[in-house]
Amino acid sequence: MKELLRRYGHTLTWIFVALTAFWLLVLVILPQLYLLEESFRLYLPLADIGGPKDVYTLANYRSAFEQPTEWKFWLPFAWKPIILPFEAPIRMQVFVHTLLYSTVTTVITLILCYPVAFYLAKVANPRNVPLLFVGLLVPMWVSEILRAFAWFIILAFKGPLNMALVNMGIIESPIRWITGFNSVTFGLIYVYLLFMLLPIYNAIQSLDTNQMEAAKDLGASSWRTHWRVIIPHSKPGIASGCVMVFMLAAGSILVPTLLASTQSRWFTEIIQQAMFESQDWNTGSAYAFMLLVTCTVFVIGMMRVFRVKLSDIAR
């Protein structure tokens, strides 16, 4: 604060602090608190609001655990669901699928991005790197909805991908790509790729190339150099990329809406349904908080497992 005052003087400092406070309080904290409060109240006709029926309750949260039905479980990369031998609440099924496929998305994105980030940071001729980055960024100038929709067209049953594959004789009849979670996962990876790539690129780039050479010189293979030197160094970047992609994927609504089928629903779709189709903000908020809290706990748990500190990510 003193530093800010010294640097920018009173007026500017006030403007900075006031704007930040406004953003945090009015745009982030207050709406969340409002929804949190709403989530503990029942969805009542206008006349009953404030009346004796308007009490704090966990009913909205409980509703997520109701309506047990047969569970059609989608294994990653499967084209058909397997039917589990027990029933589970319908919303919980969606919830578990959402967490599972957000994780799958994160892992695949990481596997795809690490080599690319390494190539950009340490292998590519530095003169070509800006051009390569432009190539990576240009698709991101198009809105997320258009990019997801583009894949909806490409992957359609009578779409160009199937047409090309059939005509080239690679497959005999068109494949229904948009079934299960494959197309959603694919769409999420495509849309959030850069959120993984950039932090990893930054982390690897900050590694002293001499350390890689030192490892090589001491006899290490490329694999071991990555495992013992490059990955430990870039762990904060990998962690922040994974957290971002996971959170974005779990909270994504556009991609699942466009690329999921009726059998593969995303938890955000259930929230959206409650809020906008049923106009039941109370239940919607409850589900939204369930997703938020679970994802946060999941991320913190993963960070524990991989021994990443929050301060590493913020670095």
Place this chain on the structure above:
Amino acid sequence: MSAGVDLQNVSCDFGSFRAVDKANVSIKPGEFFSFLGPSGCGKTTILRMVSGFIDPSEGQIKIGGQDMNGIRPNKRPTALIFQNLALFPLMPVWENISFGLEVRGASREARRAKAEELLKLVDLHDSADKAISQLSGGQKQRVAIARALAVEPSVMLLDEPLSALDLKLRQHMRAELRAIQKRTKVTFIYITHDQGEALAMSDRVAVMSQGKVQQISTPQDIYNAPVNGFVASFVGENNIFKGKVKSIDGGKCSFETDAGTFTATLGPSVDANTIARIYVRPEYSRLQAAPAEGGNSIPVTVTDISFEGNFIHVHAADKTGRHVTVETRNDGSVTLPAIGSAQYLCFDAASARVLADQGMKDPGIDE
């Protein structure tokens, strides 16, 4: 254990720039060998070619008689100590040291034992579990040496590893490095731009300039008998006079300059009538009130005296303004001339060498 290194006609091109030009160097097993030269002379390129990070454009590199062509750095019997050491900051000291053994699949106990043993060798007890960031500059240096020694290399390559240390520590580490080399009997190839380091530590020195090896010899010969103007002026100070060889008489010649005609020792590749320079070391020059009889004398005026502690440098200028320096020991044996007094700069023919301008980037250095 240790192996010799042979560079046979080794060249290295970066695009159109020739970083190393036909280097022929034969380094004996167990030798402390230095490459000395200014930055950009190609010495680091040579080191990187020996370690395998760069392939030579031409020529052959042999280590222990075996051709290294196509052998990657991780398969070569060399260990490199980087200029910035390149220790792994996320591993404790002992894991750093034993990294090379871990790669070779040694057990944890064996690695730990080897690390402890090497820490003793480099005089760093009780530091095995410390983090790299807890160490001082000199300690990091020792860890880097231990890490390189752990893989029991036949050849150690050192890329100016002392340049980041302060003067006291640098001098201490010089002696230390030399002692470790003697103890382990590993061939050391040392890269430096610091002539003091090269002369003090090495068995032999290769002086390089503009990608070419100018002279390979013992430190004594490099300093006392440089083969050309570059070596003479890069290693040590000189009083230099430009001129022409008039006549040759055995190893001596008569050399004509604008300051007079002198008798001097004829260096290699200088013929009669070639333009060359006379190089006289300041410690072989003296100032006298009267000209030396039948010797080389130049009238000069004393301009400044700088006191260095063990040495005293007397600076003077001749009638053309040419700057000359005389170095005397501060042992009370010489009475210093007064500033502004007229003196004669004298030197013996044996200590004055006539050398060609070869190897110099800009032959127009001060005369």
